[in-house]
Amino acid sequence: MSKKAFVDLGHGGNDPGACGNGLRESDIVLAVGLRVKYHLLRHDVEVMLSRESDKTVSLAERTNMANRFGADALASIHCNAAIETAYGIETYCYTFKYRVLADKVHGKLVENKSLYYANRGVKEADFHMLRESNMDAALVEMAFISNARDAQLLRNMQEEYAIAIAQGILDYLGIAWINENESKPENNELYRVRKSWGDAASQKGAYSIKENAIAECKNHNGYNVYDSKGNCVYSNGGSQPSQPTPTKEKIDLFSRVAVKGRGSKYYDWVKNLTDYTGDKKNPCCLFMAYPSKGEVRFRVSPISEGRYYSEVQNYYSSKGIYDEAGLPNVPFDKIQMRFDLPGYKIRYRAMCNGCWLDWVENGNSYMEGHNGYAGLGDGTPITAIECEIVTR
């Protein structure tokens, strides 16, 4: 049975948490928490978050959710605040009797020396999240939002914080960390050296390590190496596999916007590039998108705010529940999108002043591609958007 983790994203909604240096605690922990979820899901951990958007959730609701979920571990993510000169990272457990998870999470965080300027250690605290949860719980204070240098870490190192927190939880759950670009080893995978997949009698050996099978295959002209599914993974002149190389399935992307003056009334959904969404005249204020498979995440930067609103993602598109980025009647001048399935990327572009801007391409992070966002970002409203998901 898969393990369960509950990740509590501190504050949200009516309660922005601590604010300082242009940052809000609730935004930072949302960004980090969503990435913790992503990394835990990659390891087949069942994950529940206390919130997945900027909304109000009481402390009692949070621990009730975790207890009902039956989580094996609970991590609560926060930013610290105090006088301007205080800085560093610290992690709390209820009492040291229950410190194993806190030690693991804190240990992974401080392993990455770029995540802190002072290691303030693991401490005890009588916090609600730690006291009222039935499972081992750790509360992380990543850095001080009230300190200028720490705030830079909170702004720039969100992915690194998320990886370390996920690694600590996984360590506690007894699950080995797998890097994002490494494929998970198949259980009981065997590599067979044969003339052809169908010619079992020709088999020269079966190996659990691919390199060993390839080394054996090199001794036998006219042989191939096959994985457990019969895919040819190495050829030394054996008969070529008859099965066609699988083509990646097409993933449809649906998007729509609401423009200034129409309030929250959306234009119709647009599929892929069959049409653009928007009317090329009025500024876009709200945006929604969902793919036929996987999850698309996006965020917008409203004109004159100079920062992005919290990232949102499509929810349960099959059930018709979505989330939106933006505010009614507040135009945005920048939009970013990313898409979570390996082998695919999202392409999108924006229209400003009647002209389409360059395409932007992102995988599962915002940093790839031209500019990394669509829009001019100089206060010029976006009046139309096109987007699609393509294979890499």
Ligand SMILES: [Zn+2]
């Ligand atoms: Zn907090």
